[in-house]
Amino acid sequence: MTYTIPVELTSSPKPKPAHHNQAFGTVFTDHMFILDYDAEQGWHDPRIVPYQPIQLDPAAKVFHYGQTVFEGLKAYLTEDRRILMFRPNKNIERLNLSNRRLSIPDLDEELVLEALKQIVLVDRDWIPSEPGTSLYIRPFVIATEPVLGVAPSLQYKFMIILSVVGSYYAEGINPVGIYVEPKYVRAVVGGVGNAKTAGNYAAGLKAQDEATAKGYSQVLWLDGVHRKYIEEVGSMNVFFKLGDTVVTPALNGSILDGVTRSSVIQLLQHWGIPVEERAISIDEIIEAHRSGTLVEAFGTGTAAVISPIGSLEWQDEKLVIGQGVTGELSSRVYDAITGIQRGILEDPFGWVIELPLADAAKHS
Amino acid sequence: MTYTIPVELTSSPKPKPAHHNQAFGTVFTDHMFILDYDAEQGWHDPRIVPYQPIQLDPAAKVFHYGQTVFEGLKAYLTEDRRILMFRPNKNIERLNLSNRRLSIPDLDEELVLEALKQIVLVDRDWIPSEPGTSLYIRPFVIATEPVLGVAPSLQYKFMIILSVVGSYYAEGINPVGIYVEPKYVRAVVGGVGNAKTAGNYAAGLKAQDEATAKGYSQVLWLDGVHRKYIEEVGSMNVFFKLGDTVVTPALNGSILDGVTRSSVIQLLQHWGIPVEERAISIDEIIEAHRSGTLVEAFGTGTAAVISPIGSLEWQDEKLVIGQGVTGELSSRVYDAITGIQRGILEDPFGWVIELPLADAAKHS
The missing domain is CATH 3.20.10.10 (D-amino Acid Aminotransferase, subunit A, domain 2)
Known part of the structure; x- marks a missing residue:
């Protein structure tokens, strides 16, 4: 099954950071993905729109009863300009495990994977390439029904936002x-x-x-x-x-x-x-x-x-x-995983997914 | 200390419910209270405005890390049209205890009490008077800083919304x-x-x-x-x-x-x-x-x-x-507490606060 995700591009792109020494999770890209849920339609209306504030009723359940789940994963730009994502299927699988624990309706895992790929491709020019940098991907679900009764929400938003992250270890790995x-x-x-x-x-x-x-x-x-x-x-x-x-x-x-x-x-x-x-x-x-x-x-x-x-x-x-x-094993594990993530080392586990740039062309 | 809380009245009041058989926490009044926090100004800019959606960055910490606390209390309209609130100081005290556990800055307890009184007075025409009904008051704090790092937010909103609640026991108390x-x-x-x-x-x-x-x-x-x-x-x-x-x-x-x-x-x-x-x-x-x-x-x-x-x-x-x-003691306790709450029974404990209607005049 293929999904068509409509894209509304921003008319006012933000300046991209010149350096990557910002604090984690403070710089966001130009676009975001949204999918809505209500009891009648289920999950519906997937779309990529300019990054912008969301409007919620002050009674939205997420504010009061914390019915929300999230994920975190990364995309990387290789030296030869390929875009890699690290084990997105693990995150998508866990997202639904979290959903079930929090009484949130399951997400269509294929649609989530497609959404992850498309939003990263739309904002691909934001992916930094310096060693240690990456594009942090934050999918999350929030309960939006404006009802104060303590019960699972009948309305949700699933969103994906992207943040440019600098090197965690700009000054070297220190224990x-x-x-x-x-x-x-x-x-x-x-x-x-x-x-x-x-x-x-x-x-x-x-x-x-x-x-x-x-x-x-x-x-x-x-x-x-x-x-x-x-x-x-x-x-x-x-x-x-x-x-x-x-x-x-x-x-x-x-x-x-x-x-x-x-x-x-x-x-x-x-x-x-x-x-x-x-x-x-x-x-x-x-x-x-x-x-x-x-x-x-x-x-x-x-x-x-x-x-x-x-x-x-x-x-x-x-x-x-x-x-x-820093111990020998810590360094060896760090070098191996980051090497696979960035496409520098061979990936014997099939962890890395390459995003096909051809698919991005139609959106830009 | 007295607080002046500016009031912006709605230009399009909503119709009030004709009956009070609605589900808990589904019908909200015309106004809400807001107070903002940032690291520079502390808690600032208290105001009563028309009930309306709030705009938040999708990276707002409340969506991701659940840094939020709330309270719940009630106001009642007596048969002789006095407005009573039940033990608001207990809720305000607990609000700050919750804040401390969640690394949220303390609220000024006098300001919160004044805000509770003023918002209820502004929307006093919403307080139902039928037996068992009340105006449910929901104060809450949400972390609004748009940063994905896991750390206490540097920005918050404290809000109070009001919901008309029907009788919990419209069909009698059933165990x-x-x-x-x-x-x-x-x-x-x-x-x-x-x-x-x-x-x-x-x-x-x-x-x-x-x-x-x-x-x-x-x-x-x-x-x-x-x-x-x-x-x-x-x-x-x-x-x-x-x-x-x-x-x-x-x-x-x-x-x-x-x-x-x-x-x-x-x-x-x-x-x-x-x-x-x-x-x-x-x-x-x-x-x-x-x-x-x-x-x-x-x-x-x-x-x-x-x-x-x-x-x-x-x-x-x-x-x-x-x-x-329903047991004898359950009924006796229920009748005593609701009787005190509604001003029907004497209040030997000083639990009930009467809101001075004179203070409301200046806002309407």
Whole structure:
């Protein structure tokens, strides 16, 4: 099935940034994709229009009851001017998993893929090409029905906006200090921690504020039941290299099934490095540090790809990991994934989709 | 300190509903209150304007990270045409507690009270007077900064909208069937369960859907750690009468500090009825049912005031409470609170605030 997505081009294109040192998610392109839902028509009226404010009734359910989900992925411009997207199908699949958890109607996955391709092609001149830069793609659904009853909305908007992002590591990859959070909990099994939904991020703001005030970059989240099993770091998944084995928390229901997480696991398996998805207690990590087997630790996520952890603070004890410098495995994984994403390295996994520039011609 | 809140009256007032059988939160009045925040000016520019859609950038943080809080309270028109508001200071106090948990800057509580009074006075002709009806007041804060970085917003809107609500019990108070939720969790200690924020409501939608499909009205939430202690019912607090004593879950951090909950406790104490705030396991309730000491159960919240529970379904066992009819205490509490709210009964607690109609004249 093919979809025709009408395009209304902007009559007043914005200037493109000359440099790429802007903060994450602050510079948006000229266009956006919109798809509407109501109970009678289902999802309907896909369209690409100039980037602009949206009008919502102040009673729209997203403002009151947080019925919303989102995704995040990236497009890249290769040196030979090809446009690549990294594993969009993983994001589209997760988008519908999140929708189901939040009682939002399923999206047509083929239409979403086509929308992702078309909006990126319409704004292809915004994709930066400098090393480390990319076009960040933010699909999201919001509940728009203006009704204050607590029940799933009967109206939604699915939108895609695009943001030019500079290099996360313009000054080189530097390991960060992490505060192991003893008080606040991000999510609990039975809740919405494995859905990519707004409430999980709102729930993390206060802990992040307090960690920042203490001089740490992020918090390490422990589980809400036992307060000892490691879940995520900030809004990233987390990996530890213990001796020759890499471990990461299993997807227990309160942890996000990260696309970068999944890619790192596949990559390690491909390299023949033992990798385990299982419960990991903070005590095990402390013990591994004491015995010298905690070799490396890093977070994984779409924005940073790999974020090496230089130290963990837990109960007034500071555990320095790998002398605080980026570990060999962290660098190897970062180089491999970003190399595949940018079309510099071979892609043995079929992760990368090339957008056919021919399809873009009809819109411009 | 007095606040001057500029009022722009609508030039096209909407027709007021002839009957009050509309669904909750579907009919809004002619005006709304807005207050803006930015990092430079703080909260500024309070104003009452015609009810209208708001324009937001699609990157506004509320859509992505759920940084939002809200409140709910009611105004009533007495038979002698006085306008009463029920315990607004409790809501305003909780609003700031929610703000702090969600890393939103504190609101000036005096300004919020003045805004509540003024917006209700501007739209006073919308307040219904039939028994059981009221004007529902929804103050809320949304994060509006158009930045996709996960961090507290530097821009917000605080708004108040008003909705005409019909009698919750137009057909009389009938006890409802409740499903004790075994799988999903609303909130956990360390999370945001005690803040009135969107994510808590989003997290409850799926369980409510499944309970509705099974023929139940609401779910009874158990705690996320032990999965045995009772927390809330739907989006209400919950009370049980065990023998001559009334028990309600203690405010442990994952339960909302409900204004109606607090009012019911004060009322019971005033009547000399023993009331305990403590941990209550579902096992204790089942045991009390078996031994015949579970006399009554009811939910409490602003919308319904009192919602009697006729039965609980737990692990394929159906516990019918009080032969499924509204209990004596439930009725007594309902009559007392609604009587005070509507100015029919004496208010020994100083709960009710009367809005001075003289202050309204200058705006109309």
